[in-house]
Amino acid sequence: MATRQTARAQSAGSAQAPRDAVVVGANRIPFARAGKKYADASNQEMFTAALEGLVARYGLQGERLGEVVGGAVLKHSRDFNLIRESVLGSSLSPNTPAYDLQQACATGLEATITIANKIRLGQVDSGIAGGADTISDAPVAVSEGLRRALLEAGHAKTWQARAKALARIRPADLKPLTPATDEPRTGLSMGEHQAITTARWGISREAQDEIALASHHHLAEAWDSGFFDDLVTPFRGLSRDDNMRPDSSAEKLAGLKPVFGRSLETPATMTAGNSTPLTDGASTVLLGSREWAESHDLPVLARFVDAETAAVDFVHGREGLLMAPVHAVPRLLARNGLTLEDFDFFEIHEAFASTVLTTLAAWEDADYGKNELGLSGALGTVDRSKLNVRGSSLAAGHPFAATGGRIVATAAKLVAEKAAETGKPARALVSVCAAGGLGATAVLESA
Amino acid sequence: MTDRYTQAVNSGFTKTLATKLGLPRPALLRRYRAGEPLTVGPVLVVSDGASKADADALAQTLLGWDLDVRRDPGDDVRFGAIVLVLTETARPGDASEAVLATGSVLRRLAGNGRVVTVSRAAAEGDAPALSAARNAVDGFLRSLAKELRGGATGNGIVLTDDAAVDQTSVLATLRFFLSAKSAYVDGQLLRVGPAKAGAPAADLTTDRPLAGKVAVVTGAARGIGAAIARTLARDGATVVCVDVPAAGEGLARTANAVGGTALQLDVTAPDAGQRILLHARERHGGLDIVVHNAGILRDKLLANMKPAQWDAVIAVNLEAQLQINETLVQAGLENLHVVSLASTSGIAGNKGQTNYAFSKAGVIGHTRATAPLLAEHGGTANAVAPGFIETDMTASIPFATRSVARLLPTLSQGGEPVDVAEAVAFLAWPATAGVNGQVLRVCGQHMVGQ
Numbered sequence: 001m002a003t004r005q006t007a008r009a010q011s012a013g014s015a016q017a018p019r020d021a022v023v024v025g026a027n028r029i030p031f032a033r034a035g036k037k038y039a040d041a042s043n044q045e046m047f048t049a050a051l052e053g054l055v056a057r058y059g060l061q062g063e064r065l066g067e068v069v070g071g072a073v074l075k076h077s078r079d080f081n082l083i084r085e086s087v088l089g090s091s092l093s094p095n096t097p098a099y100d101l102q103q104a105c106a107t108g109l110e111a112t113i114t115i116a117n118k119i120r121l122g123q124v125d126s127g128i129a130g131g132a133d134t135i136s137d138a139p140v141a142v143s144e145g146l147r148r149a150l151l152e153a154g155h156a157k158t159w160q161a162r163a164k165a166l167a168r169i170r171p172a173d174l175k176p177l178t179p180a181t182d183e184p185r186t187g188l189s190m191g192e193h194q195a196i197t198t199a200r201w202g203i204s205r206e207a208q209d210e211i212a213l214a215s216h217h218h219l220a221e222a223w224d225s226g227f228f229d230d231l232v233t234p235f236r237g238l239s240r241d242d243n244m245r246p247d248s249s250a251e252k253l254a255g256l257k258p259v260f261g262r263s264l265e266t267p268a269t270m271t272a273g274n275s276t277p278l279t280d281g282a283s284t285v286l287l288g289s290r291e292w293a294e295s296h297d298l299p300v301l302a303r304f305v306d307a308e309t310a311a312v313d314f315v316h317g318r319e320g321l322l323m324a325p326v327h328a329v330p331r332l333l334a335r336n337g338l339t340l341e342d343f344d345f346f347e348i349h350e351a352f353a354s355t356v357l358t359t360l361a362a363w364e365d366a367d368y369g370k371n372e373l374g375l376s377g378a379l380g381t382v383d384r385s386k387l388n389v390r391g392s393s394l395a396a397g398h399p400f401a402a403t404g405g406r407i408v409a410t411a412a413k414l415v416a417e418k419a420a421e422t423g424k425p426a427r428a429l430v431s432v433c434a435a436g437g438l439g440a441t442a443v444l445e446s447a
Numbered sequence: 448m449t450d451r452y453t454q455a456v457n458s459g460f461t462k463t464l465a466t467k468l469g470l471p472r473p474a475l476l477r478r479y480r481a482g483e484p485l486t487v488g489p490v491l492v493v494s495d496g497a498s499k500a501d502a503d504a505l506a507q508t509l510l511g512w513d514l515d516v517r518r519d520p521g522d523d524v525r526f527g528a529i530v531l532v533l534t535e536t537a538r539p540g541d542a543s544e545a546v547l548a549t550g551s552v553l554r555r556l557a558g559n560g561r562v563v564t565v566s567r568a569a570a571e572g573d574a575p576a577l578s579a580a581r582n583a584v585d586g587f588l589r590s591l592a593k594e595l596r597g598g599a600t601g602n603g604i605v606l607t608d609d610a611a612v613d614q615t616s617v618l619a620t621l622r623f624f625l626s627a628k629s630a631y632v633d634g635q636l637l638r639v640g641p642a643k644a645g646a647p648a649a650d651l652t653t654d655r656p657l658a659g660k661v662a663v664v665t666g667a668a669r670g671i672g673a674a675i676a677r678t679l680a681r682d683g684a685t686v687v688c689v690d691v692p693a694a695g696e697g698l699a700r701t702a703n704a705v706g707g708t709a710l711q712l713d714v715t716a717p718d719a720g721q722r723i724l725l726h727a728r729e730r731h732g733g734l735d736i737v738v739h740n741a742g743i744l745r746d747k748l749l750a751n752m753k754p755a756q757w758d759a760v761i762a763v764n765l766e767a768q769l770q771i772n773e774t775l776v777q778a779g780l781e782n783l784h785v786v787s788l789a790s791t792s793g794i795a796g797n798k799g800q801t802n803y804a805f806s807k808a809g810v811i812g813h814t815r816a817t818a819p820l821l822a823e824h825g826g827t828a829n830a831v832a833p834g835f836i837e838t839d840m841t842a843s844i845p846f847a848t849r850s851v852a853r854l855l856p857t858l859s860q861g862g863e864p865v866d867v868a869e870a871v872a873f874l875a876w877p878a879t880a881g882v883n884g885q886v887l888r889v890c891g892q893h894m895v896g897q
Contacts, residue, residue, distance in 0.1 A: 049696075056688075056699035056709035059730065091703040226692075229711045233695040297730050 021116035022300045022447050024293050026409030027054035028283035029235035030242065031397035034135035037238040038280040043072045043079060046235070046282035047086040047132035050402075053233025054128065054284045055091045058298055064093040066124025069111040070131045070284070071102040073181075073400035073435075076139045082132075104434035105351065106309070107131045108283060108404020109442060115287050116304040125292040129408075131401025132282035145173035181435065185315045190322070190435060191352065195261025195270055197320030198354040201361045205269035209253040211353035212274040212394045219391025220246035227390055231409050243277055243397040274353035279397030283405030285412075290447075300447040302412035302428075307442040308332035314437040319372075322355045324439025325431040326362045330373050332441050338427075340380035344418055345428040347411045348382075349403055350393040355433055390414065404432055404440070411444050419446030450837060450853060453860050473859035474598030476630040477559035479869060481654050481681075485626050487557045488527030489515035495545045497535035501612040505530060505565065508618055512652055520552045528561035528625050529553075534612055536566070538576045539583055546587065558597035563624045564588050565617075568607045568638060585636055592634035592892050593857050600858070600892075602629065603636035610641040615649055616881025622651055623873045631834075631866035633857055634892035642881045649878035656876050658683030661731040663723055665689045665714050665767075666741030668697035670838040671788070673704075674864035675738055678872045680705035685731050689714065689723065690741070714741050714767035720774025734780055736875040739768040739787040739810075744840070746799045757802045764806035769813055772828070776820045783826035784875045787814050788867075791834045791890050807832075811886050818884030827883040829874045834890025835861040856891030 029050050032038045038046065047070065055061055070083045079085070084098040103110040108131040115127035142150070145168070152165035182189050198208075222228060223240055232239075258268030260275065286298075293300050310328035312319035319327075325348075333339060340363070348356045362368050363379040370377060390410050393403055411428040418426035426446045433439045453473045456465040465472055477487065490509055494502035502518075509516045509530075517524060531549050536542050549562065556562070569581040584603060592601035602624045604617060611617070616639050623629050649656070662679045666672035667688035676686045686707035690698040695711045702709035710726050712719055727734035742764045745756035768787055775783060792800050793807025810830055817828040835841060835852045841861065844852070853861045870889045874882060 052703060053695065053699045053709070056702035057711075059702075059706070059708040061703055061706045226713075226716075229692045232692070233699050233709075233711070234693060235696055239693040239695070297732070299729065 018120040019122065020290050021119035021287055021304045022290055022293060023302045023304060023408065023412040023444065024286040024288050024298045024300060025054070025058060026231050026283070026285045026405060026412070027057055028232055028402065028406055028409065029053070029281055030232055030238045030240050031279050031281035031399055031402070032238055033243050033397060034278035034280055037236055037242060038134065039136045041134065041236060041280065042137050043075065043082055043132040043134050043282070044086050044089070046134065046280065047082065047130065047284075048089045049233070049235045050130060050132070050282040050284045051086055051090040051092065051128065054286055056233070057230065058286060061091045062093050064095045066118065066127045067115065068092070068096060068098040068128040068130075069101055069114050070129060071100045071107045071111065071401050072132050072134075073102060073104055073107060074133055074135065074138045075102075102401070103440065104436055104438055105349070105398070105400045105403060106432045106434040106438055106440035107401035108406070109307075109408065109430065109432045109440040110309070110404070112285055112287065112304065112404060112408050113307040113440065113442060116307070119287060119289050126286070126288040128284050128286055130282065130284035130405045133399040133401045134280040135278040136280050141177040143173045143175060143177060145170060149173070183314075183321065183435065189260075191260035191270060191275060193314065193321035194352045194354055195264060195268065197323060197358050198269060199261060199264050199266040200320065201358045203269065203354045203357045203361065205254075205267075207357055208269055208274040208353035209250060211350065211356055212253055213248055213250055215350055215388060215391045215394040216245050216248045217391075218389055219244050219395035222390040227413070231413065241396045243279060244391075244395050270352060270354060274394065276351060276393045276398040279399045281397065281399035281402045283402040283409070285405050285408050301416040302444040303447045305443040305445050306332060306336050307440065308335070309438065309440045311439070312437040319437070320358060321435070321437055322351055322433035322439075323358065323362065324437055325433050325441050326359050326439075327373060328439050328441040329363070329429065329431060330375060330379050332443060336443060338443070340382055342427060343429045344386060344426040345389060345411060345414045346382050346387045347392070347407045347428060347430045348388060349407060349432040350388065351398065351433055353394060356387070359431065407432065408442070408444070415444055415446040450861060452850065452853070471854055471859050473853075474558060474596070476598045476858070476860075477627045478630050478863070478865065479627040483627070485512060485514060485622070486527035486561060487559050488525055489517050490528045490530060490625070491517045491520060491526050491552060492530045492532065493518075493545050493548045494532035495536050495541050497537060497541065498532045501534045501565070502532040504613045505532060505621070508613060512622070520548060525555050525557050526552055526560060527557055528563065529556065530621070531562065531564045532612070533564060533566045533580075533584055534606060536580045539580045542580065542583070553594070556595070556599050558599065559627070559630075560595075560597070560599040561625050562591060562595065562599070562601040563621060564601075564603040565612060565621070566603065566605055568605045570607070588636060589634045589892075595857075598630070598858065600629065600633040602632060602634070605636050605638045607638050607640045610639055610881060614642050614881065615651070615878050616640070616642050618651055619649070619873075619876060619878035620882060628869040628873065630869075631858065631862035631889050631891050632870060632887065633890075635888050637882060637887060638885055640881045640883065649876070651878060655683030656878065657736070657872065660684040660735040660875075660877075661687070661727050661733050662736035662738065662875065663687045663689060663727060663734065664738045664740055667701050668694035669701075670840065671833065671836060671864045671867050672740040673697070673701045674868040675740055675871050676701050676705050676707065678865060678868035679736065679738075679875065680707060682872050684736060684875075687723070687727055687731065714771065715762045717770070719767065720771040723771065724774060724778055735783060737771070737775060737783065737785045738871055738875070739771070739785070741767065742788060744800075744803055746803065748799055749801045752802065760802040760806050764803070765809040765813075768810060772813065772817050776817065779824055780826065781824050782877060782880070783821055783824065784877070784879075785817065785821060785826070785828045786871045786874045787828070787830045789814070789830040789832040789886060791832050791888060791893055794832060794886075794888070795893070814886070815884045822883055825880060827874070827880060829882060829884065830886045831867060831870045831874065832886050832888045832890065833862065833867045834888065834893040836867060837861045837863055856893045858891030860891065862889055862891055
């Protein structure tokens with residue numbers, strides 16, 4: 001199999017229409033709450049484990065793939081070649097190129113878009129997209145004062161100059177800087193930003209808890225029904241996402257104290273139950289051209305149709321930090337001649353329950369549609385029975401760069417199953433918000 | 448890994464000490480490595496007068512395998528193997544000369560040497576004297592095996608239904624018994640029948656007897672299952688490694704080590720057989736070998752047995768195999784070789800293992816019944832019954848119990864997972880189409896049971 005050549009769809013010289021990029025399959029490790037099962041696992045170990053599971057599932061040992069692309073949001077400086085190092089530690093051919101890419105929480109989806117585009121252009125025939133993130137093994141930096149002094153001492157030519165540089169260190173400089181994901185331009189945490197958006201759209205506590213509850217129940221059902229049997233490989237003794245609470249209830253969620261938006265004038269509604277926890281994990285998605293999949297006797301789950309990214313000006317308060325996907329989707333739909341009615345599944349990343357709800361509310365708002373999205377009215381309504389039907393980040397957890405891969409895998413399998421069941425094409429919309437006012441969205445269709 | 452005791456009594460000062468004290472000294476068993484000679488020395492072929500033609504035919508074959516074959520004991524040759532042919536012995540008294548000739552060279556049998564008897568099964572309608580002569584070999588071989596030392600083993604080939612000695616399945620079995628692949632198989636008599644017409648010819652000397660074959664191994668994440676996957680892959684097969692989703696990490700390791708694919712699947716799922724078949728066909732273009740290795744233990748005295756403990760063992764060890772076999776039989780696959788893992792517990796019984804022994808004896812039962820169904824399409828169903836094998840599972844047995852268990856078999860040691868795997872690979876071999884419905888023990892000739 002390893003030596004089999006891939007047949008090219010087009011002959012050289014003819015006008016080359018983009019070919020299809022398809023999702024063959026996926027693999028991730030179970031997501032673990034920070035500081036628990038993967039407390040001493042590095043990003044590289046986790047991503048390598050996810051890769052190894054994928055290689056095993058699809059028999060890719062020794063295979064030279066087009067490329068492997070992925071990244072991590074919280075990364076040590078020594079991990080400058082995180083993905084390439086992971087490939088070298090895997091059973092893939094060492095001749096498989098790789099590079100790191102990072103777009104905050106949209107990293108995994110952006111990596112998928114990148115590979116899909118290269119496949120469609122004919123630059124590669126196959127590739128793996130993914131990401132890993134660890135809060136448990138996050139880098140801890142030294143203070144700016146200490147860092148400056150150490151660098152200067154390192155550059156010093158004489159011992160006197162070195163002593164002078166080091167003498168500048170003050171006790172306060174010795175305090176380590178713990179990793180923070182606060183927005184650098186506003187100093188606000190993501191939760192505080194979302195609390196502002198939540199208040200602006202008047203999203204209730206009950207509606208948020210309802211989303212969280214559905215996420216846990218849907219994810220638990222998916223695990224019990226074996227949905228993840230060919231999407232996840234256990235790691236370090238963990239065989240299911242350990243943030244999942246199958247026995248969660250509305251009462252339990254209602255009993256939690258709000259943690260974000262407590263300084264706002266409106267009542268605080270965002271709790272630890274309807275916000276994603278800090279999580280460790282890694283995910284991968286295998287993509288290829290149809291010809292590559294066929295020549296390797298591999299299945300095809302879904303066609304990666306198109307994608308759109310967006311960014312919003314949250315710095316000046318014009319738009320909520322996590323509202324970029326709201327802007328990306330109308331552009332994506334227009335380009336593909338689709339409406340929200342045309343989808344069988346909506347996979348909207350649950351950074352917070354209220355992120356999903358503010359997204360849906362914005363799309364349903366006619367004034368917002370006209371003034372902010374440039375539409376003639378509201379974009380439309382998302383059928384809630386099609387929303388995150390196998391659970392999402394509130395239950396599974398959210399290892400930043402790994403979430404995109406998890407969602408693409410679930411969406412691809414959903415459309416494949418639906419099409420097999422009904423005999424008709426099925427379609428899924430994927431939406432991932434990210435720090436920095438970024439968002440990535442994509443359309444997948446049954447192959 | 449050979450256990451520490453066996454290592455100690457075979458090297459250095461502790462070897463001398465053990466010899467002086469008269470402690471049991473289990474031998475270091477020779478195991479298969481590609482490129483090494485089949486036997487550790489020349490092969491002596493002896494027979495009674497009536498079986499001479501068969502002995503000649505076998506000697507010819509052995510010569511073709513580049514072995515140093517002798518028909519005369521001589522008086523200074525150190526033999527690697529003795530093949531005792533008694534296929535046409537008509538009366539018990541006729542065997543004397545050949546048996547005693549065998550005895551006269553036993554002191555010159557090298558360490559890790561082999562004695563293989565070739566005889567015929569007593570059948571209905573045999574004259575009493577013929578039946579006696581044929582059945583006598585059984586007790587003779589089992590006793591002789593217990594007298595052999597230095598890692599030498601004794602095993603027998605029992606021809607059934609007028610099978611000829613030079614047919615492929617007989618020669619394949621002879622090759623297995625002579626080789627280091629049967630290191631921990633001792634005191635066993637394997638029945639070999641005539642091959643079906645049109646059975647594919649096989650090169651018995653190849654190092655990759657399973658080249659081009661697609662095999663499924665359940666319970667492949669670790670232990671014996673992982674060893675089976677590695678051995679089948681070594682022999683050339685593409686291996687689909689199956690285990691429960693929770694064992695996926697080890698499963699991926701096995702699959703990547705053997706260049707196969709990992710299929711996370713609970714064998715007790717109602718559609719397990721279909722999913723295995725679909726995976727093998729879609730991803731690898733067919734299915735030639737299925738190894739039912741997945742098994743669990745829930746040891747309890749029957750008086751204390753909880754329903755869940757009983758039911759889980761029966762579901763995984765027995766019902767799952769039945770259900771998957773049903774799918775395979777219905778699919779009508781050509782030349783399918785199914786090998787199921789039984790256990791010596793299922794043959795001899797074991798306190799605290801009523802559920803396990805029920806399941807493993809059940810495996811032997813369904814193997815015998817499935818054999819003729821698969822034979823219709825040129826296939827086989829056989830079982831391998833391991834004795835005490837050194838695995839993570841047996842490592843959890845208390846030290847004293849474990850040490851005693853090791854010394855019980857004739858070979859005075861536990862077996863390695865690869866010993867079981869070699870027996871499985873042998874039965875998975877297309878050349879063994881005439882071995883069907885059999886139970887091959889890999890137990891170092893454990894003292895209990897047959």
